[in-house]
Amino acid sequence: MKKIVFDNQHRKKHFAFFNHMNHPHFNITANVNLSSFLPYVKSMELPLTYSLVYLLSKAANDINEFRWRIRENEVVEHERVHPSFTVPTDEAEVFSFCTVPFKTSAQDFITDAKQINEDMKTNPSIEDEPGRDDYLFMSAIPWISFTSIQHAMHYHPHDSVPRISWGKFFVQNNTNLMPLSVQAHHALVDGRHMGRYFENVQELLDNPELLSV
Structure with missing residues (x-):
């Protein structure tokens, strides 16, 4: 982890402008193309959810700004950020968080995710580890092909952890x-970074053989 210092005056103003807002997060929802990803995952017999979580986490880790966090009005950069995603449990109809350390190897990540998820089924958790902000909060809404979403979160003080959600797959014009x-904190992530994230995701979806690395 390292401290980020803004030397550029306009970047300093941009950070201060959004960091002092009561609601500094912004959210973009768009459709991504699964036409290469889905058949590949099926043919390789890979678990769909863990493969998707890995892919979405890798796309975020490849962008510095998605690894930035605000701590007492200072910015730090984590070497890696780790997905904390929703999973069903055997204890109740509500979800548990499943936090898996991100690894560059998709196969290693998937192996860890399977084991941790099994533990969560009977020992669910919804609390973050105190002092940690090196997360990516993720959630699946597989019942709805939503066009927007609003997340529950603290605003006073607000956190700077990105929220990533995906919904029900659908077919349009023969395309999956x-x-x-x-959703991200606007003092850290701007529209250009958000656009780069969606580009990263689509590139990985179009080249799913990376999941076998």
Whole structure:
């Protein structure tokens, strides 16, 4: 982890402008194309959810700004950020968070995710580890092909962890699509970074053989 110092005056003003807002997060929802990803995952017998979580996490880790966090009005950059995603449990109809350390190897990540998820089924957790903000909060809404989403979160003080959600797959013009929502703190992530994230996701979806690395 390292401290980020803004030397550019306009970047300093941009950070201060959004950081002092009561609601500094912004959210973009768009459809991504699964036409290459879905058949590949099926042919390789890969678990769909863990493969998708890995892919969405890799796309975020490849962008510095998605690894930035605000701590007492200072910005730090984590070397890696780790997905904390919703999973069903055997204890109740509400979800548990499943936090899996991100690894560059998709196969290693998927192996860890399977084991941690099994533990969560009977020992669910919804609390974050105190002092940690190196997360990516993720949630699946597989019942709805949503066009927007609003997340529950603290505003006073607000956190700077991105929220990433995906919805029900659907077919349009013979193309498999998935709604993807990304929410981030505007003092850290601007529209250009958000656009780069969606580009990263689509490139990985179009080249799913990376999941076998």
